[in-house]
Amino acid sequence: MKNKHVARILQNIGDILEIRGENPFRVRAYRRAAHSIEALGVDLAELRRADRLTDIPGVGRDLAGKITEILDTGTCAYYDRLIREIPAGIVQLLTVPGIGPRTARILYEELQISGLDELERLGRAGRLAELRGLGEKTQNKILSGLELVRRGRERLPLGRVYPFASALVETIRAGGAPVERISVAGSIRRFQDTVKDVDIVAASGKPEAVIRFFTRLGFWTEILEEGSTRAAARTEEGLRVDLRVVDPAVYGAALCYLTGSKAHNIRMRQLAAQKGLKLNEYGVFRDDRCIAGAEEDDVFAALELPFIPPELREDHGEIEAALEGTLPRLVEKKDLRGDFHVHSVYSDGAGTLEDIAAEALRLGLEWVGVCDHSHSLKIARGLSIRDLRQKIAAVRAFNQQSTGVKLLAGAEVEIDAHGRLDYPDEVLAELDLVLVGVHTGFGQDRETMTARIVAALQHPAVHVLAHPTGRLLGERAPYQVDMDRVIAAAARASTALEINAYPKRLDLDDIHARQAARKGAKMALGSDAHLVEQIGFLELGVGVARRAWLGPVDVLNTLGWAELGTALGKGKFRLLNG
Known part of the structure; x- marks a missing residue:
């Protein structure tokens, strides 16, 4: 949770510097560092202890000190000095997508808007459109951005909450609390892309001791409930955590009840009733007998x-499929053989080729697509053609001497406003793996x-469309x-x-991924890692794939190194360094 605070x-520093008209490169530096930290996947304090803060993309020694x-x-001290120099309301306005520094200053100076509630009220009344230089289109964009902010406050991205919930469960299990079994439940266990709260179920013959251990943990800002078998607390970020302690004899029923969506649970109870049974969080009952x-x-x-x-467990056809015996064998983390999307020191990543391969080996992978940005994306240190060819040569040399993990010489190539690619065809032909994506011109x-x-997509050299909808959870629709x-x-x-398994993206979502598989399209999981530790984000991608009913055959990451050459069929997925 400290990562979020630092980010x-x-x-905010980047926003204030932009309002003041400071050097745009300084503005981008702070924003890039904030973005990297928020999606780290590891605790900042751990990197600090290891003297590795400068490994974070965009963090040099000056930022590491801050x-x-x-x-x-x-x-x-630098931040405190900056916020004393501008009205606090302007910084709050900048949290709304669609409001840049210029617009924030106009809103503050012309209408004295200093909060989001006031912004919404005046926007609904049409007052923003009356301001010179804004108009109705900008007003509507601001109102849409406000809705995004509101939703982001109500629900947090899974990638931000999942590591915390998993660590909390491990803390309770390993910290001396007398639990026999314990698990995260609710929307986190269903791998929904955003979550409202954390649900935890524990089995114990000493529930009061477990509750006491939970409520005495040092990072709660508020204890909301403390009973004999239930407790609830709130984190500094406002996240509610609910703990339910049950008898081991009913642990499976409680976990079922607290995992399934409301619609799924209703269907399960209806099915039980049709069979003359009663189902609830305490078990399955025939008459009064459990x-x-x-389990x-x-x-x-x-x-x-x-x-x-x-x-x-969402009531999206799973009960019908279970009754018919047609539930799919879902892809699992252990099925993965590679990662299609990792950034390196050649662009805006922190890992060398050797670092990336070592982490992949630790995670049990056989191959990694090293896909750095193309040259037009200057903010991400996109590679010139000369630098790209140097990287390709380095990957070839690495694979010649590597007896373990193999690397794909790839690129994340920008699609320009007209659908053209950022490298000429003869350069694309030199790559093992071509991801393409949209990083600019979102307003088309x-x-x-x-x-x-x-x-x-129709270009013959393209293998994968990266983060297909461009969303950033809670930030950009x-x-x-x-x-x-x-x-x-x-x-x-x-x-x-x-x-894309990067916590802010999870893009494609499960709905579109399921639709794509039905239409015959294949999926490629990419961690979009910028630190090597972030390759572990693949677990979130597996969760999305499982929600989408995808099996190993639907996910190209399940192919071993030797199989990749024919992975996409029709000769389109060619490897040049196998």
């Missing part, structure tokens, strides 16, 4: 169902954006694009669609 301060100061004191409850498998078996994986209309992406047409074009062209 917020660095983001991060250290914030970790020690909660703030830094016939199942200790989730037993609960499903009592209803004559196979085990339904947690990620599917639906038809233009769709045509832009479809044109890139998907751009306007006809995903039906994109999916159909990808299937026709034998181009894979990425499930």
Whole structure:
């Protein structure tokens, strides 16, 4: 949670510097560092202890010093000085997508808006459109941005909450609390892309001791409930955590009940009633006798169902499939052989080729696509053609001497506003792996954006469309694009669609990924790692794939190194350094 606090301060510094008209490179430096820190996947304090803060993309020694100061004191002198020099309301306005520094200053100076509630009230009344230089289009964009901010406050990205929830469960398990079994439940266990709170279920014969251990943990800002079998607390970020302690004899039933969505649980109870049974959080009952409850498998078996994986428990057809015996064998983390999307020191990543391979080996992978940005994306240190060729040569040399993990010489190539790619065809032909993506021009209309992406998908050198909708959870809505047409074009062209596992993205989402698989398109999981530790984000991508009902055959990462050459069929996925 400290990562989020540090990132917020660095983001605010960048915003203030932009308002003051400071050097745009300084502004970008703070924002880039904030973005990197928020999605680290590892605790900043750990990197500091290892003297590795400068490994974070965009963090040099000066920024490392400010991060250290914030970790020690909660703030830094430079930030405190800056916020004294501008009205606090302007900084708050800048949190709304669609409001830049110029617009924030106009809103503050012309209407004295100093808060989001006031901004919404005046926007709904049409007052923003009356201001010179804004207009109705900008007003509508601001109101849409406000809705995004509101949703972001109500629900947090899974990638931000999942590591905390997992660590909390491990803390309770390993910290001396008398639990026999314990698990995260709720929307986190179903791998929903955003979550409202954390649900934890524990089995113990000493529930009061478990509750006491939980409520005495040092990072709660508020204890909301403390009973004999239930407790609830709130973190500094406002996240609510609920703990339920049950008898081991009903642990499976409680976990089923607290994992499934409301709609799924209703269907399960209806199915039980049809069989003359009663199902609740305490078990499956025939008359007054409990016939199942200790294990989730037993609960499903009592209803004559196979085990339904947690990620599917949404009432999206899983119960019907279970009754018919057609539930798919879902892809698992252990099935993965590689990662399609990792950045290196050649662009805006922190890992060398050797670092990336070592982490991949630690995670049990066989190969990694090293895909750095193309040259037009200057903010991400995109590679010139000369630098790209140097990287290709380095990958070739690495693979010649590596007896373990192999690397793909790849690139994340920008799709320009007209659907053209950022490197000429003769350069693309030298690459093992070509990811393409949109990083600029997000405001294009639906038809233009769709045509832009479809044109890139049809290029014969393209293997994967990266983060297909461009969303950033809680920060940026998907751009306007006809995903039906994109999916159909990808299937026709034998181009894979990425499930980008970076915590802020999780893009494609499960709905579109399931649709794509039905249309015959393949999925490629990419961690989009900028630190080597972030390759572990693949676990989040697996969660999305499982929610999408995808099996190993649907996910190209399950292919071993020797199989990659024919992975996409029709000769489109060619490896040049196998």
